[in-house]
Every structure is written in C-alpha cells, then in structure tokens.
Amino acid sequence: MASTDETRTDRMDRPERSRIERYDPVAIEPAWQARWAELGLYEPDLTDTSRPKYYLLTMYGYPSGDLHIGHWYVKTPTDAIGRFRRMNGDNVFFPIGFDAFGLPAEGAAIKNGVHPAAWTIKNIDHMRDQLRSMGTGFQWSAELITSSPEYYRWNQWIFLRFLEAGLAYRAKAPVDWCPNDGTLAREQVEGPERRCWRCGALVEKRDLEQWFFRITKYADELLDFSGIDWPDPIRIQQTNWIGRSEGAEIDFTTAPDDHQPGGHQLRVFTTRPDTLFGATFMVLAPEHQLVDVLTSPAQRETVAAYVAQARRQTEIERLSTDRPKTGVAIGADALNPVNGERIPIWIADYVLSGYGTGAIMAVPAHDERDFAFAQRFGLEIREVIRPGDAEAGSGPLAAAFVSKATTDVMVNSGPFDGLAPMPDGFQAIVKTLERDGRGRFAVSYRIRDWLVSRQRYWGTPIPVIYCPTDGIVPVPDEDLPVRLPEEVDFKGSGESPLKTDRSFLDVACPKCGQPARRETDTMDTFIDSSWYWFRYLAPHKADGPVEQDLVEKWTPVDQYTGGAEHAVMHLLYSRFFTKALADLGLVGQREPFKRLFNQGQILGADGERMSKSRGNVQDPDELVQRYGADTVRLFLMFMGPWDQGGAWSSTGIGGVHRFLNRVWTLTLDPHGIEGGDPEAGRLPSSEDAAAAERTIRMAAHRTLRVVTDEYEGFRFNTMVAHLMELANALFRYRGSEVAGGAAWDEAIGLLLLMLAPSAPHIAEELWSRRLAGAGAAWSSIHVETWPSVDASAIADETREIPIQINGKVRDRVVVAAGIDQAELERIVLERPRIVELLAGRPPDRVIHAGGRLVNIVVRG
RNA sequence: GCCGAAGUGGCGGAACCGGCAGACGCGGCGGACUUAAACUCCGCUGACUCGCAAGGGUCGUGUGGGUUCGAACCCCACCUUCGGCACCA
Numbered sequence: 001m002a003s004t005d006e007t008r009t010d011r012m013d014r015p016e017r018s019r020i021e022r023y024d025p026v027a028i029e030p031a032w033q034a035r036w037a038e039l040g041l042y043e044p045d046l047t048d049t050s051r052p053k054y055y056l057l058t059m060y061g062y063p064s065g066d067l068h069i070g071h072w073y074v075k076t077p078t079d080a081i082g083r084f085r086r087m088n089g090d091n092v093f094f095p096i097g098f099d100a101f102g103l104p105a106e107g108a109a110i111k112n113g114v115h116p117a118a119w120t121i122k123n124i125d126h127m128r129d130q131l132r133s134m135g136t137g138f139q140w141s142a143e144l145i146t147s148s149p150e151y152y153r154w155n156q157w158i159f160l161r162f163l164e165a166g167l168a169y170r171a172k173a174p175v176d177w178c179p180n181d182g183t184l185a186r187e188q189v190e191g192p193e194r195r196c197w198r199c200g201a202l203v204e205k206r207d208l209e210q211w212f213f214r215i216t217k218y219a220d221e222l223l224d225f226s227g228i229d230w231p232d233p234i235r236i237q238q239t240n241w242i243g244r245s246e247g248a249e250i251d252f253t254t255a256p257d258d259h260q261p262g263g264h265q266l267r268v269f270t271t272r273p274d275t276l277f278g279a280t281f282m283v284l285a286p287e288h289q290l291v292d293v294l295t296s297p298a299q300r301e302t303v304a305a306y307v308a309q310a311r312r313q314t315e316i317e318r319l320s321t322d323r324p325k326t327g328v329a330i331g332a333d334a335l336n337p338v339n340g341e342r343i344p345i346w347i348a349d350y351v352l353s354g355y356g357t358g359a360i361m362a363v364p365a366h367d368e369r370d371f372a373f374a375q376r377f378g379l380e381i382r383e384v385i386r387p388g389d390a391e392a393g394s395g396p397l398a399a400a401f402v403s404k405a406t407t408d409v410m411v412n413s414g415p416f417d418g419l420a421p422m423p424d425g426f427q428a429i430v431k432t433l434e435r436d437g438r439g440r441f442a443v444s445y446r447i448r449d450w451l452v453s454r455q456r457y458w459g460t461p462i463p464v465i466y467c468p469t470d471g472i473v474p475v476p477d478e479d480l481p482v483r484l485p486e487e488v489d490f491k492g493s494g495e496s497p498l499k500t501d502r503s504f505l506d507v508a509c510p511k512c513g514q515p516a517r518r519e520t521d522t523m524d525t526f527i528d529s530s531w532y533w534f535r536y537l538a539p540h541k542a543d544g545p546v547e548q549d550l551v552e553k554w555t556p557v558d559q560y561t562g563g564a565e566h567a568v569m570h571l572l573y574s575r576f577f578t579k580a581l582a583d584l585g586l587v588g589q590r591e592p593f594k595r596l597f598n599q600g601q602i603l604g605a606d607g608e609r610m611s612k613s614r615g616n617v618q619d620p621d622e623l624v625q626r627y628g629a630d631t632v633r634l635f636l637m638f639m640g641p642w643d644q645g646g647a648w649s650s651t652g653i654g655g656v657h658r659f660l661n662r663v664w665t666l667t668l669d670p671h672g673i674e675g676g677d678p679e680a681g682r683l684p685s686s687e688d689a690a691a692a693e694r695t696i697r698m699a700a701h702r703t704l705r706v707v708t709d710e711y712e713g714f715r716f717n718t719m720v721a722h723l724m725e726l727a728n729a730l731f732r733y734r735g736s737e738v739a740g741g742a743a744w745d746e747a748i749g750l751l752l753l754m755l756a757p758s759a760p761h762i763a764e765e766l767w768s769r770r771l772a773g774a775g776a777a778w779s780s781i782h783v784e785t786w787p788s789v790d791a792s793a794i795a796d797e798t799r800e801i802p803i804q805i806n807g808k809v810r811d812r813v814v815v816a817a818g819i820d821q822a823e824l825e826r827i828v829l830e831r832p833r834i835v836e837l838l839a840g841r842p843p844d845r846v847i848h849a850g851g852r853l854v855n856i857v858v859r860g
Numbered sequence: 861g862c863c864g865a866a867g868u869g870g871c872g873g874a875a876c877c878g879g880c881a882g883a884c885g886c887g888g889c890g891g892a893c894u895u896a897a898a899c900u901c902c903g904c905u906g907a908c909u910c911g912c913a914a915g916g917g918u919c920g921u922g923u924g925g926g927u928u929c930g931a932a933c934c935c936c937a938c939c940u941u942c943g944g945c946a947c948c949a
Contacts, residue, residue, distance in 0.1 A: 062949050103948060175947075185947040233864050237944075240863050316945065320861035354946095447946090454947065525949070565943055567864075600866095601943070609943095638885070640873055644866075645942090652872060652886040659885085661900090675893035676901030709876090718874070721884035728884090731901090802880045807930040809880050847929055849879045857929045 020672075023664040025628020029761045033135055041782060042137035044091050046537065046550055054090035055554050056082045057533050057593070059562030059570075060097045060144075063123040064104060067130040068610050069618040069636070069648055070602040076633040077599070077642055077716055078561045079136040083757035084711045086137075087786040093554060094137060095536040097144035098124050101152070101525045103185055106458045109490050110198075116458040117486070120147055130621065135629045135760050137782075144539045146528040151535065152460040153481030154545035155527055160463060160474050161584050167214045170472070173451055174287075174311070177206035181494030183455040188494075194312060198494055205311045210453035211462060211521065215576045219244065219445045221590070222575055229595040231643075234567045241568040243446025247271035248430045250361065250439040252282060255333040255342050259296050266290065266334055266345075269356035269444045272366065273433070274425035277413040278384035279361035280374070282334050282345045283327065286310040287353040294345060296331025303330050303347065310349040318349045325350065325373040336361075337438040338429070339414060348373060356444050364400065371400035384412045385421050450573065452524045457488065457496045459522030467509035467516040476510050482518070496520060529570055530577035533557055534587065546586060557593045564598035564643075571596070597714060600645020607647045618648045630759035631657045637716035637758055656720070660762055662727050663755065666734065667748050667766045673735040681735035692733060693743035694793075699729040700747035701793040707754050708786070716758070726751055749787075756781045803828050804855040805837055821848050828854050 036042065058078040061071060082094045098120075105116035124145065131138065144151060162168040176184045178196035188197045196203055215222075219242050225235050247270050256262030266282065284291055286307040295303045306328045310318070317323075327348030334345050350369055351360055364374035364381040374381050381397060388407035410416050410425045419425040433439025453462065461482040463475035475482055485504045488497040498504055498520040509516040531545070537554055538547035556578075571593075578592040603609055604616025611617065623632050635656040640646060665672065673681045683692050703726040710719035730747055733739055752770070756763035760782065767781035796817050801824065803811040811833045815824060825846055828834060838858060845857040 059949095064949090099949070183947075187948050237864050241945085243863095314945095316861075319945085322861055451946075456947085524947075529949085563943085563949095564865080566949085568944065569946070570949080603942080607941085638872090644873095646872080649872075649886095655885045658900090665900095674901040677892075678902075680901075713876080715876080717872095718876090718884080721874075724884055800880090804879085804930075807879090812880080845929060847879090849930085850877095853879050853930095855879075855929060 020665070020669045023661050023762070025630055025660075025761065026625065028765045029135060029629050030133075032761045032764050033132060036137070036780070036782070039780070041780065042094065042139050043141055044093055044139065046093065046554065048091050049553075051089055051091040053554055054082075054085045054092045054559070055533075055557045056085065056092055056094045057536075057557045057560045058094075058096075059560075059566070060099050060529070060532065061127075062102055062104070063098045063100055063120055063127055065123040065126065066617070067127055067620060069620050069623075070610055072134060072620050072632060073602045073636050073645070074561060074563070074599055075131070075136055076134055077637050077714070079134070079138075080633075080637070080711070080716065080757040081559060081561075081714070082137055083760060083782060084786070086782065087753070087757065087784060089785070092137075093142075093536075094139055095142035095144070095533075096131065096138040096140070097142075097532060097536065097539075098127075098146065099525065099529055099532075100124065100145050100147035101459045101522075101528060103456070103458075106456060106490075109458075110494065113490070115486075115488075117147065133621070133624055133629060134633065137760075142536045142539055144532060144535055146525070146532065147458070149481045149483055150540065150542075152528070154535070155460040155523055156463040156475070156480050156482060157477065157545060158531070158581070159523070159527075160477065162213060162580065163464075163474055165580075165584065167217065167580055168452075169212055169214065170209055171212055172207045173210045173212075174205040174207050175210075175455070176203050178203055178494065182496070183208075184494070194314075203312075208453075208455070210451055213450040213452050213576075215450045215573070216445060216447060218576050218579050219447055221579060222572065228591050228593065230593075231596060231598060234564065234571065234596065234598065237567045238572055241447060241572065245271050245444050245446075247442060247444060248273040248426075248433070248439050249357070249442040250276065250337060250433060252334040252337060252361065254290075254294060254345070255335050257296070257332060260294065260332065264290055264293065266359055267357045268359045268361045269442060270361055272363065272421075272426075273429045273439070274410065274416075274421035275363040275366045275384055276336070276338050276361065276429055277410075277416070278363040278365050278382045279336055279343060280364060280380040280382055281343050281362045283348045283351045283360050283362050283370075283373070284330075284345060285351040285353040285358040286347045286349060288347070288358045291330060291347055294330055294332040299329065299331035302328050306347060310347075313349060315352065318352065321369060325369070325376050327373065327377070337433060337436070344379075346373075346377075354448050355446060365397055366401055368400045368402065371397075382412060384410060386411050450524075450526075450576075452527060453521040454524055455496050455499075455520070456522050457484070457490075457498055459525060460527065461498070462519045462521050462523055464519045465507055465509060465516045466519065467512060467514060469514060470509055470511045470516075473509055473511050473516070479510070496522075498522070526570060526573050530573045531581065533592065534581075548586070551587050555587065556589050556591055559595045559597065560593035561597050561599060563601055565601065567598075597643070599642045602645050603647045605648050610648070618650075623650065623653070627653060627657045628761070630762050631660055634660070634720055634759050638720040640717055642714055642716055659720075659724050659727060660759060662731060663751060664762065664766065666727060666730050667752070667770065670739040670744060670748075671735055683733070683736050683738070689738055692736070692738045693741065696730065696733060696738065696743040696747050697790070697793040699726055700743075700750045701789050704750055704754065704787060705789045705794065708789070711757065720758070723751065723754060752781065753784060753787050756784070801828075801851075802853050803831065803834060804853065805834070806857060807855060810834065810837055824848070824854065828856070
C-alpha cells in the first residue's frame with residue numbers, strides 16, 4: 001500500500017492534463033497522401049517476380065459526378081485488403097478506372113445541352129480528386145477510361161474477332177419504343193401504363209434487327225465453377241439464370257380445317273415427355289411465327305387484340321404466376337404425335353417466345369400453370385400419372401399433380417400404362433418419338449444470347465458497314481477505331497444523333513468502294529466491363545488489346561470486390577468473355593476472377609437506393625472535413641459485416657473517432673493521467689509489474705492472432721472491435737509504472753501495424769513519430785512486414801467452464817487448462833451449488849462439449 | 861410472381877463448427893475533472909420479477925411448429941425488408 005501511495009505522489013508532480021499535440025487528421029492526411037505518391041508506394045513493378053503477385057480488383061465505377069458514401073464502402077476496405085497483402089509480402093496490383101460510357105451522360109446532354117464527353121471528363125476529374133482523398137493505394141498510372149478511343153477501339157477489334165468466330169450475329173429482337181424518342185431503357189419506361197419518361201407517350205414494342213453475342217454456346221461451361229472461390233449465392237443465381245433443363249423436343253403438326261390445309265410443324269420443348277398423353281391443348285407465345293398463318297378468320301380480330309396487349313407487357317408481368325391466366329383460342333387444332341388426337345391451339349402470354357421453342361404442349365393435370373389455364377377456360381384435364389398407391393378413378397383433380405416420385409405410375413397412356421413416368425416412361429416415349437422422327441432428347445436453357453446492340457450515341461460504335469451489294473461488311477482492322485463523331489446534334493430528342501449524322505453514316509464499302517452506310521447501333525456498356533481488367537495491365541498498348549506476357553503473369557484476378565447486384569449480368573458476361581478470349585488465343589485462362597467478394601449496398605437514410613433525384617445521397621467530403629478520412633474508413637468497416645450494407649446513418653462515427661484519439665494518446669502520451677478514474681496510474685491490485693506486463697503482452701498478441709484472421713476473412717467490423725478492446729486494455733495501464741515499458745512499447749507497435757491497412761494516415765503519422773522518438777531513420781509503416789504472434793505470450797494456464805443443468809447455466813468453475821474429463825466431472829459434481837440444485841437426483845448423462853462446457857442432464 | 865439474401869436490446873451490430881445470447885460502438889443514466897460548459901476519463905445499462913443487500917428466478921434472437929442433452933444457428937410452413945429479373949451500371 002505504501003509503495004502505491006508513493007507512486008501516486010510521484011505522479012502528482014506531472015501536469016494532470018497532457019500537453020501533447022492534438023490529433024488533427026485534416027492536417028496530416030493530405031501530406032501523407034502526397035508523400036506516398038511521391039515515393040511511388042503504390043506503383044508496383046509488374047515484371048517483378050521476386051514476390052507473389054496479388055491482383056486486387058474492385059469494380060470500376062460509372063462517373064456520375066460525385067462520389068457518395070457507397071463508393072467508399074466498397075473501395076476503402078478493398079484498399080485495406082491490398083495494404084494487408086502488401087505487408088504480408090505480396091506484390092499488389094490495385095488499379096482503378098472509369099466505366100465512362102452509358103445512359104446518364106446522354107441524358108445530361110439532352111437535358112442541359114452539354115456534350116456527353118465533356119460532361120464525363122469533368123466528372124472524372126472531380127471524382128479522381130475525391131478518390132485520392134480516401135487515401136487508397138490505387139495505381140493511378142494504370143488508369144483506364146472506357147470512353148477513350150484508346151480503349152473502345154479494342155472493343156471493336158474484339159467484336160470483329162467474335163464476328164469471325166461466329167460468336168456475333170444479327171437477329172430481330174423487340175425493344176421498348178417511343179414514337180418520339182425511339183428506343184427506351186427499362187428505367188425510362190414509367191408507371192403501370194408504361195409511358196415514356198420524356199414525352200409521356202405510350203410505349204410499345206418494336207422489332208429491330210440487332211446484334212447478339214452467342215453466350216449460349218458457353219452455357220454448359222458457365223455452369224462449372226470448379227477452381228474458383230465464389231460465394232454460394234452468386235453461383236446459385238448464375239446457375240438458375242442459365243437454367244439448364246433436360247427434356248425433349250416433340251413435333252406436333254397442325255390439323256387440316258376449313259381455312260388451311262394443316263401439316264405445319266409445331267415443335268415444343270418439354271421437360272415431361274412422359275405426360276404426352278395428357279396434352280389436351282397447345283399454347284403458343286403470342287409472338288409465335290405461325291399465329292398469323294393458323295388463326296381462323298373468325299378469331300382474327302380477337303387474336304390480333306390479344307397479341308397487341310401481350311406485347312405491351314413486361315416479362316416480369318408475363319411470368320407472374322399469381323395473376324389470372326389470360327389467352328385466346330386461335331381457331332385451329334394440332335395433332336398429338338403419339339395418338340393422333342386433335343387438340344385446340346391457344347395463345348397465352350405466359351408462354352414466351354424467347355424460351356424453348358415458344359410453344360408448349362399443355363398438360364393441365366401435371367403442370368400448375370396449365371392447370372390454372374384449363375380451369376379458367378374449361379379445357380379438358382386428363383390425368384396420366386397417379387401416385388402408386390392411389391385408387392383408380394377417384395374423381396377430378398383439385399390441383400396439378402407434379403410429383404416425380406419413382407413410385408408413381410402412368411395411366412391413360414396407351415402402351416405406356418403402368419410404367420414409372422421418371423425415368424422409364426420419359427425414356428420410352430422419347431425413344432418411340434425418335435424412331436418415328438417426331439421427337440428427340442433435348443436440352444434447353446433459360447439463358448438467352450446477349451443482345452449487345454444499343455440505339456444510342458454514347459457507346460462504342462459497332463464496326464460494321466452495310467453495303468447494297470456486299471451486305472454486312474466488317475470494318476477492316478486498320479480502319480479502327482471507328483470514332484464517335486464529336487460534333488453532334490442532340491435535337492432535344494432521345495433518338496441517337498448517329499442516325500442522322502451524314503459524316504458518320506456515309507462511308508465507302510471497304511470491299512467494293514460503293515456508297516454504303518455505317519451501323520448506327522453502339523455496344524452495350526457491359527462489353528466494356530467484360531474485359532477491362534486485362535487492359536489495366538497495359539492500358540496504353542497501341543498494337544493489341546492486351547499485353548500477353550503480363551496477362552499470363554498477372555491474371556486471373558486474385559480478389560474481386562463489388563456489389564451483389566452484378567450477380568448474373570456483369571459477372572456472367574465477364575466469365576463468358578474470358579472463355580471466348582481464351583478460345584481466340586488471347587488469354588491463357590478460362591475464368592476471370594479467382595476469388596469474389598460481394599459487399600452489401602449502402603442505402604440512403606430513408607432505406608432507399610442513394611440517388612440524386614431522391615435527395616438521399618451522403619457526401620463523404622463533409623465527413624472527411626470533420627473527422628478525417630481514417631475515421632470515415634474505419635467507421636465504414638466497423639458499421640457491420642461488409643457483405644451486409646444497410647441504410648446509411650452516421651450515428652456512432654464519433655465513437656470511432658474517439659478510438660483513434662485514444663490510439664493517438666496512448667502512443668504519444670503513455671504517462672499522462674486523466675482525471676475521473678480513481679484508479680488511474682495504479683496497477684490493478686491483483687497484479688505486480690511483471691504480471692501487468694504479461695497481461696499487456698497477452699492482450700496484444702491475442703489481438704494480433706484474431707485480427708490477422710479477421711483481415712484474411714474480411715471480417716472488418718469485429719477486427720475494429722478487437723483493436724478497440726486492445727486500446728481499452730492499454731488505457732487501463734496508462735500512467736502506471738509499466739506504461740512506456742518494453743511490453744507496452746511492443747503492444748503500441750503491434751496496434752499501429754494492425755491499424756495501418758485500415759487507417760493508413762494516423763498509423764503512418766504515429767509510426768514516424770515513434771521512429772523519430774527512438775532516433776531511427778524514417779521508413780513507411782506500409783512497407784513494414786506484418787507481425788507474427790508470439791505463441792508463448794498467449795498461453796493460458798486456466799479456463800473457465802460454464803456448468804449447465806438441463807441446458808441452463810447454473811454455475812461456472814475455473815480449472816487448469818489441460819484438465820481431463822473425469823477430473824472435471826468430479827469437480828463439477830462436487831460444487832456446492834450443483835449438489836444443492838441436483839438435490840440428490842443422480843445425473844442421467846453428463847455431456848462434455850469439447851472441453852468448453854459441461855451439461856448435466858437429469859430427469860424429473 | 862420467379863431467383864438470391866437478411867430479420868438478435870432504444871440503435872448499428874457480436875456470438876466463426878449446434879455449446880455462456882447481447883462482444884465492440886452509439887444513445888441513455890450516474891460520477892470525476894472544470895468557476896461553468898465543451899472535451900476527456902471512470903462506472904452502470906435486454907425485459908420482467910424476488911431480495912435491505914449479497915445474490916437469485918422467469919422470459920427473450922420476425923411468427924408458428926419440429927429435431928436435439930442443448931437451437932439466434934439445423935428442418936418444415938408463414939410474415940416482412942433488400943438485391944436481380946436481360947436497355948441503369
């Protein structure tokens with residue numbers, strides 16, 4: 001006691017409140033950013049082979065003008081990953097760029113008369129500054145802008161290779177069409193009535209000749225995810241999107257009647273050929289080619305009206321299973337190929353022209369949608385499959401029977417009665433059809449070829465020319481790039497100005513030299529993002545799209561981060577492109593991204609997606625002004641699990657800022673004593689100096705062990721929580737005799753190193769002051785090696801075991817760490833509280849849960 | 861509607877493999893420091909309940925069932941919210 005009092009008196013001589021410099025992030029952050037850039041800290045040598053490569057990629061962004069907090073939410077933790085890998089010895093390549101083509105630039109042009117290129121460049125300039133303020137270690141020398149001819153030239157070049165390889169083709173496809181503004185994007189069609197966002201006119205579908213990429217060629221390979229570490233939900237969504245189903249094609253024919261001779265082939269795809277005898281009608285998509293040919297004069301008007309209204313609906317509406325079924329009979333019949341039966345032909349909007357063959361055989365007894373349809377229109381429902389144990393003729397079905405149980409049997413199916421439908425009946429019927437040339441096994445996919453044409457100005461021009469004599473003529477490679485004309489008139493209409501620009505349109509045919517016309521469609525911007533990571537490795541290469549040596553060495557990307565909203569489009573297109581480019585011999589692997597992580601999305605405070613029009617955008621700049629980039633970075637990492645996101649709220653950012661202030665205080669003023677804590681400056685009564693140093697070392701090394709793990713698993717929220725715990729633990733020893741000692745100093749060093757990837761500026765600042773204090777030469781904390789755990793510091797001698805009775809905790813006991821089960825059980829059963837609660841009842845069982853817990857089970 | 865995901869204190873969230881629910885932070889309450897306030901520091905803080913107190917008890921992870929010695933976690937059904945549905949990127 002006496003000695004403690006002495007220590008206390010001793011401390012009184014010092015000023016109570018420290019006079020250290022305050023933590024002022026706004027003063028230190030820009031200086032370190034400049035210093036790092038000067039040193040080229042983030043400009044790795046791509047040819048360096050002495051260290052393992054780590055290609056870290058975060059989805060590049062659209063230059064909408066302002067960075068919002070959501071951009072930080074993706075990029076700053078990704079930056080922390082890069083810094084962590086670098087400290088672990090990897091050669092990290094972390095590029096950034098801009099997905100600069102797209103609709104908003106054109107919208108700005110129409111609205112405000114500013115040229116899309118000027119608007120885009122201005123936005124990029126602003127966003128570059130904002131990105132720099134985050135303190136992210138992007139390799140700016142690799143920056144890429146997709147709207148530059150230097151980039152889109154190679155989109156064109158790749159398009160031409162796809163064309164040669166048969167991967168690009170032209171076909172008719174419907175677009176949403178406004179009579180005044182031309183083709184509309186989905187977001188430009190508003191309201192349940194589907195009106196044009198600009199002029200309010202009713203939007204209709206119009207069929208245009210457009211370009212497609214044959215992604216379906218790779219459908220099967222795209223179902224194979226072996227060798228890549230992607231989250232299950234993304235793989236499942238892609239798998240369902242591709243939607244492979246095995247079944248059969250069956251050829252029905254039309255029956256002759258008063259107005260047509262019959263004999264037209266109607267091919268259907270079905271996954272249940274075993275139900276063929278139960279097909280009581282057929283349904284064609286309203287867009288089906290034969291609708292016009294087959295419709296009877298009496299039905300012509302009704303059918304035309306139905307087709308027109310079906311064409312006004314979206315696919316989402318058409319596929320909704322909960323709305324009443326609609327459809328009309330076209331006044332013609334088809335013949336069932338197995339029994340020659342006449343069945344009526346209908347059209348209905350639930351059959352889509354893009355899936356299968358655009359026609360189905362309807363088996364109402366065994367398909368839910370067909371059942372609903374048959375009920376609505378009073379069509380025959382004929383049971384052809386019955387559960388093995390069911391009575392025959394047990395009355396009409398109340399619902400479609402869609403089981404695929406092997407105990408089911410086929411009925412009402414002629415020679416196939418009694419077979420199990422799957423797989424026997426399926427096989428038998430298809431084999432019979434095959435023999436007669438009326439059907440065959442077939443695989444169908446839900447995924448459709450990728451429509452890449454856009455009737456827009458601000459995109460990559462598709463490099464083909466239409467010649468009256470030579471037809472479709474590719475632009476020769478040496479004429480690339482086909483540049484977007486700069487002087488264009490937007491005329492206040494939504495129609496692409498390319499369509500009326502004579503200087504662009506008029507061209508001589510490369511084959512015959514006759515006057516010809518350029519393609520005016522541009523490419524979907526998803527093409528830009530389908531190969532950009534290859535280009536980052538040599539963004540200015542003029543004689544080819546990629547530098548093959550570097551591609552060989554640096555790809556696939558080791559870690560890709562970005563939003564889950566890209567699950568099925570961008571992430572699938574990128575995989576398709578990589579496979580196609582591999583088949584063209586351009587790249588060596590068939591998968592783009594080895595490991596994928598999808599962070600969650602930050603919504604506005606109102607829980608809605610952040611957008612300028614909603615006025616719910618959080619500007620990070622003002623937070624950075626107030627708290628500094630490190631606090632904002634750390635707060636975003638601390639908010640919650642990275643894959644979760646959520647509505648934005650700055651509540652709690654002060655707590656993170658306070659934590660950084662505490663780190664600042666611990667590092668620069670270990671001996672200070674704050675008023676308010678009666679124990680300040682004293683060791684806990686149970687510890688002497690040696691014990692205190694052991695406690696400090698244990699806390700620091702245990703934190704290091706778990707934090708290392710959490711960096712590797714991207715569990716940043718708990719990582720920050722553990723750093724806070726360490727800082728709190730150290731604070732308890734501040735001003736005591738061990739503060740500033742060897743164990744303390746080691747702990748501070750570890751704390752700064754662990755903080756460095758996430759809060760790079762303050763870690764660097766404190767590190768430099770620490771070096772200066774020790775009289776050592778400066779070197780950046782970001783080139784330090786990640787520390788390793790001292791196993792001897794964290795060894796535990798005892799552990800606390802909770803004791804349960806029937807699953808409820810009733811007591812706890814501290815035992816030696818290496819205790820054996822029998823000994824533990826003896827100690828537990830002798831505990832007075834346990835003896836009391838058991839009241840003489842013998843335990844039925846005693847469960848030892850992996851040495852972590854004991855559960856005593858008693859009955860009665 | 862279909863595909864994918866998420867629901868835990870007043871709030872953000874933790875519990876990584878079926879084993880102590882609520883770490884860490886915010887907010888709130890109390891205290892220290894201050895002439896005062898701010899800052900800073902220390903303590904308490906799921907709900908209900910028994911007890912002067914020390915300390916107990918019951919309930920509790922969207923809802924309803926189930927499996928298990930034991931469920932926030934696994935299974936079934938449902939509700940709500942978010943992402944995607946092919947021209948926003």
